[in-house]
Amino acid sequence: MKRRPNGFDFLLYFFIAxxxxxxxxxxxxxxxxxxxxxxxxxxxxxGFFPRKWSLYAYRLIFHAGSSVLRSYGVSFVxxxxxxxxxxxxxxxxxxxxxxxxxxxxxxxxxxxxVTMVFTAGIAPWYxxxxxxxxxxxxxxxxxxxxxxxxxxxxxxKNFMEGIPDSLRESASIDGASDxxxxxxxxxxxxxxxxxxxxxxxxxxxxxxxxxxIMLVDDRKLxxxxxxxxxxxxxxxxxxxxxxxxxxxxxxxxxxxxxxxTAVVTVGPxxxxxxxxxxxxxxxxxxGSVKG
Amino acid sequence: xxxTDDEKRxxxxxxxxxxxxxxxxxxKPGKGGLVADMRRNGAxxxxxxxxAVYTFVFGYLTYPYxxxxxxxxxxxxxxxxxxxxGMKNFEFFINSSYAFTITWNTLxxxxxxIGATTVAALxxxxxxxxxxxxxxxxxxxxxxxxxxxxxxxxxxxxxxxxFSMDYGILNRTLAxxxxxxxxxxxxxxxxxxxxxxxxxxxxxxxNAVIFLAxxxxxxxxxxxxxxxxxxxxxxxxxxxxxxxxxxxxxxxTLMAIGRIMYGDFGMIYALIGDNGVLFPTTDVIDxxxxxxxRKIGDPAEATAIGLFQSAIGFVLVYGANKLTKRFFPExxxx
Numbered sequence: 374m375k376r377r378p379n380g381f382d383f384l385l386y387f388f389i390a391x392x393x394x395x396x397x398x399x400x401x402x403x404x405x406x407x408x409x410x411x412x413x414x415x416x417x418x419x420g421f422f423p424r425k426w427s428l429y430a431y432r433l434i435f436h437a438g439s440s441v442l443r444s445y446g447v448s449f450v451x452x453x454x455x456x457x458x459x460x461x462x463x464x465x466x467x468x469x470x471x472x473x474x475x476x477x478x479x480x481x482x483x484x485x486x487v488t489m490v491f492t493a494g495i496a497p498w499y500x501x502x503x504x505x506x507x508x509x510x511x512x513x514x515x516x517x518x519x520x521x522x523x524x525x526x527x528x529x530k531n532f533m534e535g536i537p538d539s540l541r542e543s544a545s546i547d548g549a550s551d552x553x554x555x556x557x558x559x560x561x562x563x564x565x566x567x568x569x570x571x572x573x574x575x576x577x578x579x580x581x582x583x584x585x586i587m588l589v590d591d592r593k594l595x596x597x598x599x600x601x602x603x604x605x606x607x608x609x610x611x612x613x614x615x616x617x618x619x620x621x622x623x624x625x626x627x628x629x630x631x632x633x634t635a636v637v638t639v640g641p642x643x644x645x646x647x648x649x650x651x652x653x654x655x656x657x658x659x660g661s662v663k664g
Numbered sequence: 665x666x667x668t669d670d671e672k673r674x675x676x677x678x679x680x681x682x683x684x685x686x687x688x689x690x691x692k693p694g695k696g697g698l699v700a701d702m703r704r705n706g707a708x709x710x711x712x713x714x715x716a717v718y719t720f721v722f723g724y725l726t727y728p729y730x731x732x733x734x735x736x737x738x739x740x741x742x743x744x745x746x747x748x749x750g751m752k753n754f755e756f757f758i759n760s761s762y763a764f765t766i767t768w769n770t771l772x773x774x775x776x777x778i779g780a781t782t783v784a785a786l787x788x789x790x791x792x793x794x795x796x797x798x799x800x801x802x803x804x805x806x807x808x809x810x811x812x813x814x815x816x817x818x819x820x821x822x823x824x825x826x827f828s829m830d831y832g833i834l835n836r837t838l839a840x841x842x843x844x845x846x847x848x849x850x851x852x853x854x855x856x857x858x859x860x861x862x863x864x865x866x867x868x869x870x871n872a873v874i875f876l877a878x879x880x881x882x883x884x885x886x887x888x889x890x891x892x893x894x895x896x897x898x899x900x901x902x903x904x905x906x907x908x909x910x911x912x913x914x915x916x917t918l919m920a921i922g923r924i925m926y927g928d929f930g931m932i933y934a935l936i937g938d939n940g941v942l943f944p945t946t947d948v949i950d951x952x953x954x955x956x957x958r959k960i961g962d963p964a965e966a967t968a969i970g971l972f973q974s975a976i977g978f979v980l981v982y983g984a985n986k987l988t989k990r991f992f993p994e995x996x997x998x
Contacts, residue, residue, distance in 0.1 A: 381897075386800065389791050393807035396869055399822035400810065402833065406825060418836040419825050466715035469708035476701040481712060488723030494970025495953055496963045497729030501722065521718045551707030580815035583930065587958065602817045602934060605824070628831060635821035642813045649813060650806055657870065658877040 400639065407431070407633035414628045430633035440592070440600060441634055447514070448597040452578040455515045459574040462521050464567060467529035468555040473538060482530075485523040495587075502588055513588040514596060519577050525570045528656060532566035533559055569656030572649055579641065597638050604634060733971050737964035753968035762952070767976075770927045770948040776860040777867075777928075778920045782913065784864045785871030789909075790901055792872065793879045805876075808869030816934035819862060823935060827858070852945045859935065859946065871916065878912040879905055914988055921984040925977035926950060949973050 402421060406414065410425035417424065434441040466485075470478050492498075498517070507513040536559060544554045560567065585599035595603065642649070702709050728743055733753055735746035757763050788808070795801050811819070826834050827848040835845045848854065882905065890900050927948025936946050949969060957966040 389804050393804040396808045402825050418831040419833050462714045465711035469712040472708050475705045475708045493726040496966035497726035500729050598815050598817050635818050
């Protein structure tokens, strides 16, 4: 179907390109502002073409002992620990649900499905967390809400159901236990879907501040997202960030610093972008078009 | 649900074990009760244990706490011997003038979000579907889904970059035309529109990609036949593409309607926060419940509102599903 592009095609390409640019423009603006000299911001406002660049904001937020650095650490630990455990829990359960020899896998799936449909709401969830001692500790950031998600379970289960049963059968004839079959045959074969789920969990952990706002009051445990939220509302904390080392008499470059903190929060996402594009989107498409 | 039925049927028509005579075939469930099955497939049950325990604790264990909606809450008492006060918590909420405001805001904002995102995503997907240059589609998709990955907190900073009174790009642009600076963060009427735009910005790209995937599954011969019959591009899009992706659109919309009584706390709180000036148009049930729980410290009241929310939500999903069933039978959830 070859045809010569006409005026309509030109408009079409222009429209799509414009939308695409609009989608990333705010991020570009934030990045530029984070590298802009504070005086230039005060004088000209935010802009894509600052008259003077500066690395000062980054030097400030990354100086030793800064709360941004600390929160970065908290977010990394929470994300990595949480994601690893979450993927393991999900993959193991999915194996059993996809195992056709398990007679009660239907009711088992229903058991997980019910909690997806009926949720008791925030307050009962909060009271359960408190009862379990998930308050003001690292576990409070990792365990509640994010450690297991039935949607991901069904995604992995559906994938594993596509693996031929004959593999399980021959493994069991060769004397492999179910656990051995799961870990040395099913999980390696499920790497694409496990990659998807890893990114789902990982992104959810990295972007989470719900657990923090509900269960953590201790500033030392603030994950990066929550620190960012606090920074916005509490001008006071911007002063705290300096901790005197940058010279107490100077006014902090608050505008560029805020944006720099936002930019470093997005940093890991940009680094993982190729993988996100490959696995994250495909998982969502499969989940919603076929699920 | 449908899937398991299909499997059962397939299993019934095509019993795999028949050929190997008497001995129980592999890959077929054994007989007996749960205990017998657990003994047989102990390892499989063991593998589900962590997920099952987690679901029990954070799912099923939360249900009994719903009872405190009918109690005066006291941290020192347990659920069963609490002080029962009947429907007082509900009455308190429903009689407050604020109940209507936040319920209406929740519904209104979600309707804006669902409508605008669906339309924008459809337009984008139809546009992308017309493009034949592969790299262009790929590159623009990669840019359009970028906002999906951001947290609302990060988005709130970007929003601030646009709407900030002193330095925001919008006021600076207006100033270039001689319009005096506007403090957008005290203008309650414009925020439903701003929130809707941000929602579309963050979500339409991803939805467009999903719709595009549904469009890619359409049989090409339909388009070829239509072209031979002299259908224009617009006609092909309108008469072939649209009806064929309608079920996908219906499913996504229905899932969104299912959550129409649930305000997006992550979004509203990150963008509005505790800025009370904007509450009349932007405060939703979930932000209110958050304040009832964390700022006022009344779990009973918070639970009651949550229950009220689920009840109305359930009625709405039920109704939406009925409507979908009538118009797009394939799109209905149950």
